[in-house]
Structures are given as C-alpha cells and as structure tokens.
Amino acid sequence: MAEKYQSREERRKQLNSKQKGKGRKKAKISVKRIFLFLVALGIVGLLIGAGTFAYMVKDTPKLDEKLLKDPISSELYDINGNFFAEIGSEKRDYVDYEDIPKQVEEAILATEDTRFYKHNGVDIIRLGGAVVANLTEGFGAEGASTITQQVVKNSFLTPEKTLSRKAQEAWLSIQLERKYTKQQIFEMYVNKIWMDSGGHGIATAAKVYFGKELDELTLAETALLAGMPQSPANYNPFKHPERAEKRRNIVLTLMHKHGFITQEEMEEAKSVDVTSTLVPEDKRSTGDIPYDAFVGHVVKEIKAKYPDIDPFSDGLKIYTTLEPDAQKYVEDILDGDEIEYPDEKFQAGITLLDTATGQIRALGGGRNQTVDFGFNYATDAKRQPGSTIKPIIDYGPAIEFLKWGTYYALDDKPYTYSTGDKISNWDNKHMGVMSMRTALALSRNIPALQAFQAVGAEKAKQFAIDLGIPLKEIHESYSIGGFGGEDKGVSSLEMAGAYSAFGNNGFYTEPYSVVEIELRDGTKLKMKPDSKVVMQDYTAFMITDMLKDVVQSGTGTRANISGLPLAGKTGTTNYPDADKKAYNIPNGAVPDAWFVGYTTNYTAAVWTGYDNKNENYLVGDDQKIGQRLFKNIMEHVHNGKETADFKVPNTVEVVEIEKGTIPAKKASKYTPKNMIITEYAVKGHAPKEVSDKYDRLEAPVDLTADYDTDSNEIVLNWNYVAENENGVQFEIYVKKDDGAEELLTAQSEKTLRMKADYGGYYTFKVIAVRDQQKSDPATAAIQIPDPLIFDGDDENDDNGGPPWGRNEEDEETDEPDNENPGNDEQNDNNNGQPQQGNNRGQGQGQGQGNQNGGNQGNQP
Structure with a gap:
C-alpha cells in the first residue's frame, strides 16, 4: 500500500511538473507573437509613411540652378490691374564662398545652423527638439530648418507651414546636398537672404548699412547682419536700431556659446552703439522703386499677415489698392513748391483712403526722403492727435450711448478735471452755454471733457478701439487729445481709418493696401479685411453733419472746398509748461498740427510737425499747412468726379431748438426765428419740453x-x-x-x-x-398828391399853400368838369385822389386813425 501511495504521489508530482513546463512554453510563444506583430506593424507603418511621403513629394519642383542663385522678384499692380513696380531684384552684390570672411560664416552658423557641416540637409537631432515643441505648443511653434532647407524654401516652395510643404522641403534638401557641396550651398544662402533696406545678400547689406565691404566689418557689425534674416523688417537698423541691437547681442551670445569668440570679444562687441556704426542718414543711397512709401507699407502688410512670405524673393503677383495719379500728386506736393514750407526739416504724413472700402489710395511718407522704405510718417509716426480725437472719444460715444442730439447743451465755463486740475480752452476764454455742434465746430475743450465724463472712460475707450485706435489705457486728458503712458499717439493711417467710418454710415474697415496675392504656383491669398459695424448710422451721420460746420464756419475753414460736401476736424497739441521753459519755446507754438476730413468718396488725414519737437515747432500760419495740404489733395482727387452728399438716415429726425436753453427745449410758436436752431435728434429721443421763455408779443x-x-x-x-x-x-x-x-x-x-x-x-x-x-x-x-397848376394868386389858396387840383373854371361852377376828372368827387373817390380845399390828401390803413378834417378815403 505504501508503494502504491508513493507511486501516486510521484505521479502527481510528475503531472504538475509537465503542466508547468507547458505554461512556460505557451508564454514563450505569446511574447514571440507580440514581437512579430510589432515588427509587422512597424513595417506596415514604414510602408504607409513611405507611401504618404511619396505622395506628398510627387509634385515637388525640380532643382533649378538659376532659381537657387537668383531671388525671384515680385510684381505689383495698381487698383486698375496695371503693373507699376517690381521689387526684389534691384540691389544685390554677389559674393563667392572663398571671399566670405570666416567671421561672417561663424556668425551665420552660430545663429542659423551650427551642425551645418555635419548633417545631410535635414538635421534629425534638431528636428527632434522641434517635434516636441510642435506637439506641446502646436504645429509651427518652432522651426527646425537647416541652412539647406532655407535655401530650398526660398528658391522653390511656397512659404505656408504644412506637412506637405515640409516633406517637399526635406526631399529637395537631401537632393541639394547630393548635387552641391556644403560650400556651394552656403554661398547660395548668403547671397539669397533678404536684408530689408539692405537688399539681397549679406554683401549688399554691408554696403547699404555700414558703407563697407564684407572683409571690413567689425564683429558687432557682422553679428547684426547675421541676425537680420530671421525678420529683416523688424531688425532693420535704420528703422529699428533698438530691436537690431538686441538681436545683435543674441547673435554674439550664440557665437560665444559655440566657441567662435571669447567672453571679452563678446562683451566688447555688445558695448558698441548700433547707431554709431551706421551710414549717416544724409549719405544713405536711394533706389528707383516708384511710390516707395506705399510699396513699403504693402510689404509690411503682407509680412504681418503671412510672416513666411517674402515679397522680395517669392515671385509674387501683388494686387494693390494704389491710385497712381493720387499717389504721384501726394508725393509731388510734399516735395514740390505748390506749398510754401517753413524749412527742409518740416515733415508731414498723409493718408488717403477710399471712404467706403478702407482701401489705401495713396500714402505720403514724408518730405525729402533719402532711402527706399525709410521711416514712413503716414504709418510709423505716432503723435498726439489734439482735437481730432474729440469725435472719436467724446462726441461720438455721447451720441452712440447717451442718444445726444446735435443740439445738446453744454456749458463752456471755468471747469476742472476730476482731479481738481484746471482745464482751459485754446484761447483761455469761456463762451457760456452752447450746443454740442457749436462746441465741436469751435473746438472748445471744456465741453469736450464734459461729454467724455458723461459717457464714461471705458465706453469711450472701447468706442475708440472699435475705430482702430489701439488704446491701452485712458484718462480724462485723452478727451482733448493729450495721450500719455503707453499710448504715445496715433498715426495718420489710424486717424484716416477711424474718420472713414463716420463717412461710411458706421461701417469700419481696417485700412489696407493689398487686395490679393498670387503665389508662384497660382495659389491666391485674399488680403481684404472684413468690414464691421462699429456705431449706429445716426451716430455717424450726426458727427458728420457737425463736422461740416467745422469747415464751413469753424476752425477748419481753410480746408473747405466750395461745392464739395465735406466734413473734417482740426487738431493741434500743446507743450507742457516745463518743456516750454526748458527749451525756451515761445507762447503760441505747437508741436503737432492735424487735419482729418472726408467726403463720401475719399478720406484724408494729414499730420504736420518736426522730428525733434523741442528743437523745432510750428508757429503762426505754419500751423495751417495741414489744412492747405488737405484742401489741395482733395481738390485734385475729386476733380471730375461726382460726390454725393451724406444721406440723412431714417433713424434721425429734425428738431427746432430754442437757443440758450439748458437742457435743450423745443422752440415755441412765439420763439423769435433768430432764436431758433434747426438740429438733429435720434428718432424718439428729441426734447419733449417746449420753451416758455417767449410769450406772444402784442402788436402795435x-x-x-x-x-x-x-x-x-x-x-x-x-x-x-x-x-x-x-x-x-x-x-x-x-x-x-x-x-x-x-x-x-x-x-x-x-x-x-x-x-x-x-x-x-x-x-x-x-x-x-x-x-x-x-x-x-x-x-x-x-x-401823397401831385400839385397841378399854381397861378401865383395866394387868395386862391385857402390854406396858404399851393392850389391843389384847382383852376379858375373850377371855382365858377359846381358842375362836374368832365375834362378835369380830378375835381369830380366820384372820380376822386374812385381814383383814390384827395379833394381840394380843406379836404387835403390824407388816408389810413385798416380804417384806423383820427378825423383831422377833410374827407377820409380808403386808399388803394
């Protein structure tokens, strides 16, 4: 029995041992299958990826050596579709690789692609970091383009950030590396990059910005040029020296990080002031690009919306809003002798828009410009707006939010800001109670502040922002154009855009210069911004109607054009007392003078002043030059064109107001006509109360x-x-x-x-x-009767006077003398003649009067 038991135990152990062995075998088989599955999945993934990659690169263009070395210029067309300019091929000095200084090469490598000589066109290590950034921050958050890829992108491909375009870029980069040496590719890069005012290529930029050959550049100058290709317009040292210096210092830090320069060299180069190294402004070369103020803004507008598009090298067709005749006239009047300017330093910025569309028709970038795409006084200058801001911040919001009519009564009296500080009018006088219309026409400051306070700062600020005035803060001083803090001022372009909304029934369109872009592959990109309603039509109309008074009888009469329905506003700014004292500025001098106005066809904004307002200032008639510029330009562009008047919307009603009533009251039937003003009210919000100041005046x-x-x-x-x-x-x-x-x-x-x-x-x-x-x-x-015959016999004159209507025959008979009907009483009455004797000529109207003797007749 024991053997049998043992035998059973042994058999149980043996069985368990076999079962465990079978489990291990199954486990081994399961892991193997998983591994094989993953391998198969990887192969399938690779095949799918390869197929997808092949599909994306099937339309990749072929390598073209000419395109690799030469940038493709872009063509510009005016509003009528006519070609007027080509950009991108005007300035380029080619440099061979062996002539590129080592310092220039090191600066570019440190900034753009330190592993350039180690990869095959696509840097996998750099790509990994970019992939992580794109996954965590969104596609396009960080680029991984090598110098090779940048050459490919700038030569063959459109700039949009898509997977298909990146795949084509990688494919072409690998091909480029196979066909050309690294040195050849680097040569392509340094000659192809766009350097804004410096043209194409780093050699050209060295001459334009520093007046030097490449091998003459200092370390600081080299670093500045190496940093520009990332954003040429923003790092242009002529236009933005502070930005250029910050970018230069980043490049110097990178050069030190990668071992190209020492700590001492880096610190010494960083201490150099950028402006001290640049070509002096009066010696900078000019090009022959027509209408460069307008074209420069076109480029800026494209880069703002499509940062990866380069108008100077991407071979675009750019369809603009330019009106060539208007642009030429604006340039001619700024640099010609049609207007007498006080001196050569006097500057002006001019914007001309289509009122209905917001399209920029012309830009006056300034007087005596010396460089292509230089500082644009129409778009870049930010100056205090003065009283031109009043319709935007004060009276426009008052109509929009408080339903004020043009008659609304304001009191031009001694007044203070909420802080207790005194506010004054431009003439230091007070005119008492007046309508909003009169206050705006005469540009009174105190009523403007009262309107601002009634509306409230936040509503006023939002109203201005909706009109394209990018306020970051707002204070009561803004009500009369005294900007401060982060708000340094406004540009002519911004003011024209805001005023055009008043002339366009409350519709605002951000001013734009480009309608459409056509890429090399035929893709068309729309550039027109959307229009939006920013105010009620009654607000737009009533502001417009009040601004008509400015040019007809107010402060802007020099801008008025006979027969043209025109609205507009003057504006001047003041010097703080401290500045007047510090710089010995005379009383009456101003730093800025504006005129902004519009018709149903065009809107124009003109700023005038000086770069250094503490050294130069506007005095006397110089402050009116802006009005004369506006008038001449508007006369020119309206010549031969029909200009409709502004229509009264059905949301507005006419109301007769009695002058001097505060709050405004309707005129009564006894109000004298010369005490009645005809004004406009928002329908349903006209005054209900009728004035009782005047009773019926009794008649004599x-x-x-x-x-x-x-x-x-x-x-x-x-x-x-x-x-x-x-x-x-x-x-x-x-x-x-x-x-x-x-x-x-x-x-x-x-x-x-x-x-x-x-x-x-x-x-x-x-x-x-x-x-x-x-x-x-x-x-x-x-x-009054006529004397007939005087016989010299005083006795015949009963009253000592001449014998009215009598002769001797008349005295001999009482019979009617048919030959002298004047003696016949009946005829006398019928003919309205007085009788003779004591019945002297005498009459009265309406049967009134005294009986002073004689017959009273009803005179005709």
Missing part, C-alpha cells in the same frame, strides 16, 4: 399815416397796449410805390415824422420788438 394798434402840407411830412402815430411794455421798441419799415421795403428806424416813441415826395404812394409797417422777439406788424398806407 391804431396806426395812422397823415400828411402835413405845411411841412410836406408824413406823420405816423400808433398806440401799444400790453401788460408789460418794458423793453419794447418799435421797428418802422417803409415802402414807396413799387420799391423795396426799408427799415427807417427803431425807437421807443410811438410817433414818427418823415419827409414825403409829391405823388408818392407810401406803405408803412410797425413791429414791436423785445429781446429779439418780434410781434405781428401793424400797417398803414398813404397817397
């Missing part, structure tokens, strides 16, 4: 007109019955025969005598007047 009564034969005078008498006669005067008007009515006099007495002409027929009108209020008239008329 019992007006008579008598003829005094002794003195040959007409005697007027009248009465005046009223509860309050204080302050009443009487205006007496006369009309003789069919002549014009004339004012004889104004007096407080109720009688008047005047000499008469024989045979004249006189009509009189007497009106009561008080405080510019006038009554209805009282009227009277009188016919």
